[in-house]
Amino acid sequence: MPDHADGYPTALGASTPETITLLGADLAGDIMGKVGFGELAFWLAAQRRPTTGETRVFEAVLAALADHGFTPTAIVTRLTYLSAPDSVQGALAAGLLGGGSRFLGVTEDSARFLHRHLPDPLPADDTAWDTLARDVLRAQGGARIPGLGHHLHKDGDPRTPRLMRIAAEEGLFGPHLSLFAAIGRVHPRLLGKTLPLNGAGACGAALADLGLPLELLRGFALLARTAGLIGQLAEELHRPVANEIFLSVDLNHRPVPPGGPGGSYG
Amino acid sequence: MPDHADGYPTALGASTPETITLLGADLAGDIMGKVGFGELAFWLAAQRRPTTGETRVFEAVLAALADHGFTPTAIVTRLTYLSAPDSVQGALAAGLLGGGSRFLGVTEDSARFLHRHLPDPLPADDTAWDTLARDVLRAQGGARIPGLGHHLHKDGDPRTPRLMRIAAEEGLFGPHLSLFAAIGRVHPRLLGKTLPLNGAGACGAALADLGLPLELLRGFALLARTAGLIGQLAEELHRPVANEIFLSVDLNHRPVPPGGPGGSYG
Amino acid sequence: MPDHADGYPTALGASTPETITLLGADLAGDIMGKVGFGELAFWLAAQRRPTTGETRVFEAVLAALADHGFTPTAIVTRLTYLSAPDSVQGALAAGLLGGGSRFLGVTEDSARFLHRHLPDPLPADDTAWDTLARDVLRAQGGARIPGLGHHLHKDGDPRTPRLMRIAAEEGLFGPHLSLFAAIGRVHPRLLGKTLPLNGAGACGAALADLGLPLELLRGFALLARTAGLIGQLAEELHRPVANEIFLSVDLNHRPVPPGGPGGSYG
Amino acid sequence: MPDHADGYPTALGASTPETITLLGADLAGDIMGKVGFGELAFWLAAQRRPTTGETRVFEAVLAALADHGFTPTAIVTRLTYLSAPDSVQGALAAGLLGGGSRFLGVTEDSARFLHRHLPDPLPADDTAWDTLARDVLRAQGGARIPGLGHHLHKDGDPRTPRLMRIAAEEGLFGPHLSLFAAIGRVHPRLLGKTLPLNGAGACGAALADLGLPLELLRGFALLARTAGLIGQLAEELHRPVANEIFLSVDLNHRPVPPGGPGGSYG
Structure with missing residues (x-):
């Protein structure tokens, strides 16, 4: 069965009694104290060390996604910690599980959408990008454009x-941000209304332009959010709200008779 | 019920139609492009912006904890992704759930142990730290000292x-690292053998010296590990091993008759 | 904002100082000791009490899905417990997170596929079901039919x-099982080979015939699996294998140079 | 390394091309349609088939713990489903992660507490149980007795x-319930007030009397709760409240200046 009769390959962490290597580098000597955390996260995901500029863009994306206040994920982490304070890992994991299609998913969806519509060769100038953006919007018909629109920042x-x-x-x-920007320029005319290019979509485009794997873009949003959720827990420790949120729901429950869609086809 | 008739307080993310603030700062203008991700994670957890030196120590800790190769958490994340590739958040959350008492817990346990034994006022010099360390070790009797010993780096x-x-x-x-270092100096004489001060323990001591909340030290290990687990997923995408790991277990199962501790007391 | 100015409606659990009700029934007097667990789970999901026959079919489905030996989910639960024995909830949750598209998803996918192809009115006899099944298979072209085929039970x-x-x-x-059975009858002629109707697909069809919500069919597979994962943990307690699985991977890692798809588009 | 050069032992699920066995029995012929889900869950955990009476007690416990309305775990599952409707497994897992020390933990804590205080030989009659209970309560000093007291059912x-x-x-x-009942009889005199024996504690005592592994008692509470959380999701589908809960928090956030315990020791 195993093709890897010679072992499971990895370029990530490896240890001997004397040394610890990570990504082929000496962890203690070459990484600790020399490589920032955003830079390291990029390096781990791409298996190549980013440039200073790439790190700056990447960290800007992480900052943009780290915390948005009392989102469902933040509330979930606080409630889980209230209920199981013995397990910080459970509280963080529970919060991350809300990072799905509706909230954090926009980042990944936008990147995939833009990526799918990039021609080869790429447009040469803004006029050509605008033409492409118009084609893309028309092909969507009335369907939602990932990254376009925001419920608050109208x-x-x-x-x-x-x-x-x-x-x-x-x-x-790069090309993902170029197409995204072009969609921002041309959509008002085609859709008959002006919608904002949202931050989650811009983050997805920027991550794709950095060459990070599309399959994992949601992962970077989750990394950013992990830092945010730790912030939520830290605040919960000295400014707790979870118990009141729980009570505001529980004390306001209204009993109704059972009933639902559970009929039988038999 | 709610004391917070005036609302749920938070210093974290908040938005108006025109602005997004985080920790009282303007997210777009003051944080994105200016604040590194490690610095931001510290700021979120401590609600104060760290100095350059604090950021460097903090990021060194995160680097030390990010990835240790094929740990149970890494294997779990890869197997979960194999089984549910539609949910990156589930794969990451599953991996983090292994961040409990046995593996990632050492960081937090060491910090708590050291913190519990810090006197007021603190020792004034290395001789006094050594005396304290000897008292701490004696008080432990034969019990395990968190942070002392390593199965590989002997x-x-x-x-x-x-x-x-x-x-x-x-x-x-600071004082946590000072006590930790003193334990390293004095334990061979008291215990009759020389054990290494392990990296997880040193990380716990360093985080405690940064003034980060002891209740959340495990959280920082989990933040570091999130970056590592994204690296594991990225590697799994182009150098997959999860299916072989699964088959190496499944194809080697050995049926045995049922039987166990499930007797009745009735 | 809230429409529910009069409270959050629920027919599930509710308590007063003297009473506890569940689904409108008295928990202590009418449910405990009188309602089996499978029956209760159905009742909770459908908000109507199932008949004896419905309960029997439902519990047969749960039995079929409870445990399949050393699946990725079982391995994940054992490894997570090894790593964080302080958190049984984490070990179970981690295992459930593997219940996605590739493994447990077949149950839900089959039900949705069958449901989508049910005409109104329904076929009147087996000949008509076979005709429908042939149409369904043809419309799929060469695409995979959910529930058809099994890697082992060929x-x-x-x-x-x-x-x-x-x-x-x-x-x-009911109609879902009828269409599923018809697919089993007619596919060999159309596909030129005989594939088994797999158990996960049959379970999905049976659950759909019970009128349970299609959106939650994966949930029932997860409920069944929760019982199985507790069995895995119980066995791990007195017949441990997780540490050896971990070591079999870790000790067989093979360091390779970094490298991957992480190029930049910039 | 592996002791199990001859394979990983298991008495749980195993398959050949023609057969599927579970716990040494033929899954299709001997379990499906013949064994209820509660009975099977017991069998999986204890690796012995329970009697009819044991199954009845076990299922009564599961019913008692399945759902308590808008608990933190229920709210968490609904909010996670709101945020990531593509992942039912994530919503259920997130809810289970609240099953820790504060809420579901009482079941396990009570059982462990009672178990720790059982003498050998066991008391012979109620008078002797009462004497034991008085000794146990005195030994606790003023410390909380697990299973004694309830915030609502006073x-x-x-x-x-x-x-x-x-x-x-x-x-x-059995003996766990006997000691629990005796504590109920004798504590008013010793504590100077009458507290209820709570249901979670009674469930823990009953599960321990069934001989189920103490390490996993929390697991049975989680199994029961999985059924309850599926009920919460089913209700959320046709009587949604999660979005309003989210908005009731988010729209009532009150920005405060940053500040917290994050001082430095350096």
Whole structure:
């Protein structure tokens, strides 16, 4: 069965009694104290060390996604900690499990959408990008465009122009961000209304332009969110709200008679 | 019921249609592109911005804990992704759930142990630290000292001296690391054998010296590990081993008759 | 915002100082000691009490799905318990997280597939079901038919005929099972080979015939698996294998140079 | 390394192309349609088939623990499903992660507490049990007695007498329930106040009397709760409340300036 009769291959952590290596580098001598955490996370995911500019864009994305206040994931982490304070890992894991299609998923969905529509060769200038963006929007018919629209920031998500500028400053404004920006320029005319390019979508485009695996873009949103959820737990420790949230629901329950869709086909 | 008739307090993320703030700062203008991810994670947890030196020590700890190769948590994340590739969040959460008492717990346990034994006022010099360390070890009787010993790095964990040097360089070699170092110096005489100060213990001591909440030290190990687990998933994508691991177990199962401890007391 | 100014409605558990009700019934007097666990689980999901026959079919499905030996989910639960023995909830949760598209998902996918192809009115006899089944298979082109095929039980999954007989005995052989059985009859001629109707698919069809919500069919597979995973943990306690599984991977790691798909588009 | 050069032993699920066995029995022929789900869950955990009486007590315990309305775990499952509707397994796992020391833990804690105080030989009659109970309570000093007291059912938890009667009817009122009942009789005099024996504690005592492994008692509470959480999801599907719960928190957030315990020791 195993093809790997010679062992399970990995370029990640490995140890001997005297040494610890990570990604082929000496952990103690070459990484600790020399490599920032964002840089290391990129390196681990891409198996190549990012440039300073790539690290800056990557960390800007992580900052944009780290915490959005009392999201479902934040509430879940606080409630789980209330219920099982013996297990910090359980509280964090529970919060991350909300990182699915509706909330954190936009980042990944946007990147995949943009990626799917990139032609080869790529458009040569903004005019050509705009033409492509119009084709993409028309092909969508009325379907939702991932990354377009925001329930709150209706006149513009402040993260989007900021991230685009950072990417441009670092020479990392690639095809995904180019198509995303073009969609932002051309959609008002086609859709008859102006929607904001949201920050989650911009983050997805930027991560894709960094060449990170599309299958794992949701993972970076989750990494960012892990830091945010630790912040939520730290705040819960000295400014607790979870018990009141729980009581606000439990004390306001209203008993209704059973009944539902559970009929039989038999 | 709610004391917070005026609302649930938070200093973390908050949004208006035009702005997004995080920790009281403007997310787009003051954080994105300016604050590294390790620095931000510290800031979120402590609700104060760390110094450059604190960030360096903190990121060195995260690097030390990010990935240790094919640990149970890494294997769990890969197997879960094999089984449910539609849910990256589930694969990461499953891996983090292994971050309990036996593996990641050492970081937190060491910090708590050291913290519990710090006197007020603190020892004034190395001689006084050594005296304290001897008292602590004697009080333990034969019980295990968290942070002392390693199944592989028997002659020394390379992360420990490196982390101590980084903390010293940044003026952040505080009382937890001081007691930990003293235990390292005095235990051979008392225990009759020389054990290494392990890296997880050194990380716990360093995090405690940074003033981070003891209740959440396991959380930082989990944050570091999240980056490592994303690395494991990225590697699984182009160098898969999970299916072979699964088959190596399943194809080697050996049926035995049922039987166990499940007797009745009735 | 809340429409529910009058409270959050629920027909599930509710308590007063003197009473506990569940689904409108008195928990202590009417449920405990009188309602089996499978029956209760059905009642909770459908908000109506099942008949004896429905309970028998439902419990047969749960039995079919409870444990399949050293699956990835079972290995994950054992490894997580090894790593974090302080958190049984974490070990079970980690195992359940493998219940996604590849393994447990077949149950739900089959039910949805069959449901999508049921006409109104339903076929009147087996000949008409066979005609429908042929149309369904043709419409699939070469695409995979959920529930058809098994990597091991190539000549027939013993669970399938057994579950069909139980459903028939209880008068609960409904349209989903009928279409599934018809697919079993007609596919060899159309596909040019005979594949088994697998047990997971039969379970999905049977659950759908019971009128349980399609959105939650995976949930029942997970309920069954929770019992199986507790069995795995119980066995791990007195016949441990997790540490050896871990070592069999870790000691067989093979360091390779870093490298991957992480190029930049910038 | 492996002692199990001859394979990983298991008495649980095993398959050949023609057969599927579980616990040494033929799954299709001997279990499906013949063994209820509660009975099977007991069998899986104890590796012996329970008697009818044991099954009845066991299922009464599961019923008592299945759902308590809008608990933190129920809210967590609903919020996670709101946020990630693509992953039922994630929503259930997140809910189970709240099954820790504060809520579900009482079941296990009570059983362990009672078990630890059982003498050998056991008391012969109620008078002797009362004497033991008084010794146990005195030895606790003022410390909390697991299973004693309830925040709502101050004059008696209706599940407790019911479960005791069922156990007695089945001849399964063993030493754990005996000591628990004795604590109920003698504590008012010693503590100067009358507290209820809570249902979770009674469940723990009953499970221990069934001879189930103490290390896994929390697991049975989680199995029961899995059924309850599926009920919560089913209700959320046609009577949703999660979005309003989320908004009731998010819209009532109150920004406060950062600040916390994150000082440095450096």
